[in-house]
Amino acid sequence: MLAARSPPQCFLDSNMASSPDRPEAPPPSLTPSPLYPPGTEFRAAQERDLKEALSGMDRSIPLVFVSGNHDLDQVPTPSTVEQYCRVWGDDYFSFWVGGVFCLVLNSQLYFNASACPQQKEAQETWLEAQLSRASSAPKPKHILVFQHIPLYVKSPDEQDEYINLPQEVRQNLMERFKRAGVTAIFSGHYHRNAGGCHDGLDMVVTSAIGCQLGDDTHGVRLVAVTADAVVHRYFSLEQLGQRGVDEELRKMLQAC
Numbered sequence: 001m002l003a004a005r006s007p008p009q010c011f012l013d014s015n016m017a018s019s020p021d022r023p024e025a026p027p028p029s030l031t032p033s034p035l036y037p038p039g040t041e042f043r044a045a046q047e048r049d050l051k052e053a054l055s056g057m058d059r060s061i062p063l064v065f066v067s068g069n070h071d072l073d074q075v076p077t078p079s080t081v082e083q084y085c086r087v088w089g090d091d092y093f094s095f096w097v098g099g100v101f102c103l104v105l106n107s108q109l110y111f112n113a114s115a116c117p118q119q120k121e122a123q124e125t126w127l128e129a130q131l132s133r134a135s136s137a138p139k140p141k142h143i144l145v146f147q148h149i150p151l152y153v154k155s156p157d158e159q160d161e162y163i164n165l166p167q168e169v170r171q172n173l174m175e176r177f178k179r180a181g182v183t184a185i186f187s188g189h190y191h192r193n194a195g196g197c198h199d200g201l202d203m204v205v206t207s208a209i210g211c212q213l214g215d216d217t218h219g220v221r222l223v224a225v226t227a228d229a230v231v232h233r234y235f236s237l238e239q240l241g242q243r244g245v246d247e248e249l250r251k252m253l254q255a256c
């Protein structure tokens with residue numbers, strides 16, 4: 001039997017708990033937590049600093065964490081996963097917001113689970129149950145997936161690299177996501193804006209708020225969700241600081 005998995009409650013408004021129809025729930029902010037690797041000397045102080053910085057955020061906006069390679073190591077172990085979960089909450093979980101079903105995955109377990117096959121197996125069993133739950137009533141308005149490493153950055157058939165998931169895993173997940181009716185997958189890791197849309201499945205790769213590896217500016221992606229559409233756009237911090245997003249958000253919603 002699987003243990004119940006849920007978003008880290010310490011960072012969530014309690015009314016966003018796992019229920020299929022809570023239109024009043026505020027949209028969450030999905031946050032990668034790029035920490036120093038587990039066990040390094042700066043890790044504990046960095047976790048303290050990050051929590052302190054986040055404590056200044058508006059508490060009505062739920063903050064949800066998506067674990068990545070810096071949090072768990074490139075090749076995660078039971079120990080690095082346990083360390084992460086102790087501080088930040090579950091490494092994979094699902095939640096509902098406004099009738100939208102969101103799945104947060106631990107993509108390191110898809111990249112290389114050689115040191116923790118049991119954790120990989122457990123996530124697989126859990127994911128299968130979540131995807132079949134998504135196709136039963138009440139049906140979600142959309143299904144969104146969040147994972148640190150993208151399935152691909154430019155094309156579904158690109159070569160295996162550090163910045164994507166291996167071909168075999170990638171094709172398997174894409175097929176299952178399509179069958180379940182997933183609308184979009186949101187990822188980071190590449191530190192550049194990228195992605196593509198194939199067979200109705202939107203692979204969205206968002207650059208970093210910090211270190212850029214391409215020509216993008218420091219920024220964040222705003223996602224607008226209506227009953228019929230999921231639209232998104234990357235905003236530079238400069239643009240956010242100067243003009244805010246109200247007008248752009250209105251345009252995005254009008255285009256839905």
Ligand SMILES: [Zn+2]
Nearest residue numbers: 068069070189
């Ligand atoms: Zn990464």
